[in-house]
Amino acid sequence: MTLARVPFRWGNANFAFNQNPFGELQSKNPFTWNDVALLQEIIQAGGAAGEILKHPEKKKRFITLWCKVNGYDETKQTKEVKDVKITAKDVEMVIKEVLGINVKIDL
Numbered sequence: 356m357t358l359a360r361v362p363f364r365w366g367n368a369n370f371a372f373n374q375n376p377f378g379e380l381q382s383k384n385p386f387t388w389n390d391v392a393l394l395q396e397i398i399q400a401g402g403a404a405g406e407i408l409k410h411p412e413k414k415k416r417f418i419t420l421w422c423k424v425n426g427y428d429e430t431k432q433t434k435e436v437k438d439v440k441i442t443a444k445d446v447e448m449v450i451k452e453v454l455g456i457n458v459k460i461d462l
Contacts, residue, residue, distance in 0.1 A: 386453050390420050394450050397460070404460055408441055421445055424452045 393416055397404045408414050418439060422428075443460045450458050 385423060386420075389416070390453060393417060393420070394453055397446060398450065398458055402461055404446065408446075414439075414441070417441065417446075417449070420453070421449055424449050 393413060396413075397407055397417075400407050408417060415435075418441070421441075446460045447458060450456060450460075
């Protein structure tokens with residue numbers, strides 16, 4: 356059974372914003388646009404990806420995303436650890452899981 360996507364445009368959308376018209380056809384993607392934007396920024400930085408992850412807020416967002424990809428409950432935070440080492444393998448794995456592409460990152 357093949358499921359087809361049903362395109363709609365703003366002008367012809369005939370459903371309320373708080374209702375899901377797609378039911379079981381809706382994607383179960385747990386990632387947000389902000390998650391994807393952060394990973395795109397890391398990819399576009401190339402060799403300077405480590406500089407992006409030095410920014411405290413972006414580093415925290417990446418660690419939360421890493422937890423989500425690895426199956427940890429990101430809502431169950433007991434304390435914030437400031438000295439977390441992020442490796443190139445961590446970044447590559449998260450990008451592969453979220454975006455579905457293989458990249459080579461040098462931090």
